[in-house]
Amino acid sequence: MISQDPQKINEFLQRGVESILPSREFTEKKLLSGEVLTVYLGIDPTGPSLHIGHAIALKKLAQLQNLGHNIILLMGDFTARIGDPTDKLATRKTLTSDQIAENLKNYKSQAAKIISFEGENPVEIKFNNDWLGKMNFADVLELCSQATIQQLLERDMFQKRIAEEKPVYVHEALYPLMQGYDSVAMMVDGEIGGNDQLFNMLMGRDLLKNHGKDKFVMTVKLLTDASGTKMGKSEGNMVTLDDSADIMFGKIMSWTDGMIVGGFELCTDISRDEVLQIEIAMQNGENPMQYKKRLAREIITTYHNEPEAIAAQDNWEKTFSDGGIPTDVPEITTTVGTMLIDVVTTEKIVESKSEFRRLIDEGAIKVMTETGEEKITDVKYSIQHSIILKIGKKKFIKISL
């Protein structure tokens, strides 16, 4: 049964949405037509985890699923093999079917926190290798005849590379056609993806039109800070959906303040009104930290549960606000009289002895005591009894005998 609840439809069309093509009206009309729409999101099964960026798109799918539409999660197992042109010359290592199966299993359990693979209207999983892998050269030519070189090269990145005399490979240029063909193969009514997918998604729309059908294309916003810097460009603070509660809490706390509002809008179900209030409160000088903590809790509650979220916050506060020791500290064992420098380098806690010396110089290595902490200043410090070592402010290691 298709729901036409205007409020829900409005939420779908607005929240976290970057753009809708050909238009919002077109899409709204489709949603109000009473038809069951088929909408998909494509994911490259290249890594073991989904990250918070995927989650934003998945949330949109969830909204549609709740409205009663038919949702497909497409694994780009074929396209992943070819490699995405965005990673320059780097040829992606080919994935074995085992790896893909493994990744898929992980994705499914992670995505299940947001969309439902069970019940009356379960999300369907498809693989584009099922059709792309079966095409012969004649099929490829037929597909290629539907686009021009100019169209394919229109893409900014290619233009840039041509201008810089950098290579553009034929198979890279063909990528949009491959991905675009997915829409035809599944005869979808809509596609959701990141902004970086816009070009490919529009190619799918063109191809679909040749088959007498039109689809909408929705791009979702990326989580960025106020200056538009993308989150996770270094992967360092990119939350993956299978991160532990503690890790998630830490990563989210290291997001810049400018990401808080976007984080609430894109990653939680907190009402837009409330998000607006938070935004205003911070503009009025309220401490962003409390909101960031709240954001972290909300997100962790989605992917884990509330008690874990609260525990993660406790743990974090204990470690960083109160200078305490976190609950689970990795432990290594050694023998009496061993030099600390040796223990710590052979255990790969510190990269090299040079680095260890530097850390000593910087006063970054401390032993935790009942009363507080004590800096180690001697490079030749040797271990006489079990200690808890603190390196920098976030690394703790228990060394026992």
Added chain:
RNA sequence: GCGUCGGUGGUAGAGCGGUCAAAUACAACAGACUGUAAAUCUGUCGCCUACGGGCUACGAAGGUUCGAAUCCUUCCCGACGCACCA
């Protein structure tokens, strides 16, 4: 096939005979500060070190030189241009 240009640290990208362990930016790490592991500022950022230095590195292998990332030779890899053209 011919010609031209290029291959530098985690990345991008300078350097083109000594002052180069290699500018700069980003990332990373540490310290200070703080409201947080935000922001900002400062420092560090090949390895080893008795802290004097030593060693290994600029696609690979040789060579020239007192001395090479920098010059030469060969090789490998790449781009571009020309030629050719279904």
